[in-house]
Amino acid sequence: MPKGKMSLSICLPHSDVHKMIRFVLLLAAVLSIHAKAAAPLQPSDVARGDCVAARITAAKQGIAFFTDRCSASDYFIGLGGVTHTLQRVRPAPKGRVAFEGRYEGDGVQVEIAVLEKGVGQCEVLTQSEMDSLNLAGERKVAVRVSRGAETVRILGTYDDCP
Numbered sequence: 001m002p003k004g005k006m007s008l009s010i011c012l013p014h015s016d017v018h019k020m021i022r023f024v025l026l027l028a029a030v031l032s033i034h035a036k037a038a039a040p041l042q043p044s045d046v047a048r049g050d051c052v053a054a055r056i057t058a059a060k061q062g063i064a065f066f067t068d069r070c071s072a073s074d075y076f077i078g079l080g081g082v083t084h085t086l087q088r089v090r091p092a093p094k095g096r097v098a099f100e101g102r103y104e105g106d107g108v109q110v111e112i113a114v115l116e117k118g119v120g121q122c123e124v125l126t127q128s129e130m131d132s133l134n135l136a137g138e139r140k141v142a143v144r145v146s147r148g149a150e151t152v153r154i155l156g157t158y159d160d161c162p
Contacts, residue, residue: 059155068099122140124162
């Protein structure tokens with residue numbers, strides 16, 4: 001052996017080698033399943049509860065995937081069939097779109113930005129009723145969702161109409 005080089009050999013009985021191989025394969029399978037277990041960052045339906053809650057509906061899928069279920073502190077997003085509970089990271093902005101802003105929870109980060117100015121319409125309310133209730137109506141929004149290194153942008157419609 002050349003000077004300064006070191007070698008390590010381990011002699012294991014044949015049955016121990018097979019046990020070690022099985023253990024390594026089992027560990028690899030468990031790690032693989034765990035890596036795949038994270039739901040994809042695709043919008044999925046989220047229950048809105050018993051109240052008339054504001055919601056964001058994904059433009060392509062036509063499903064409500066973000067809501068507050070009329071809660072003052074918790075927000076919910078449906079991704080890949082899993083509902084994640086979020087909390088607002090910063091205070092709500094002063095605009096009418098109550099969901100505008102940043103949220104985090106369950107390893108998911110969400111940022112919602114309003115894409116159009118003004119106030120939308122609610123079919124069952126007049127403009128003065130909407131103004132008195134501080135409702136935005138239907139508004140186009142962009143929802144950026146991140147988990148780890150994965151990020152998606154979902155176009156949707158915010159709707160707080162009753």
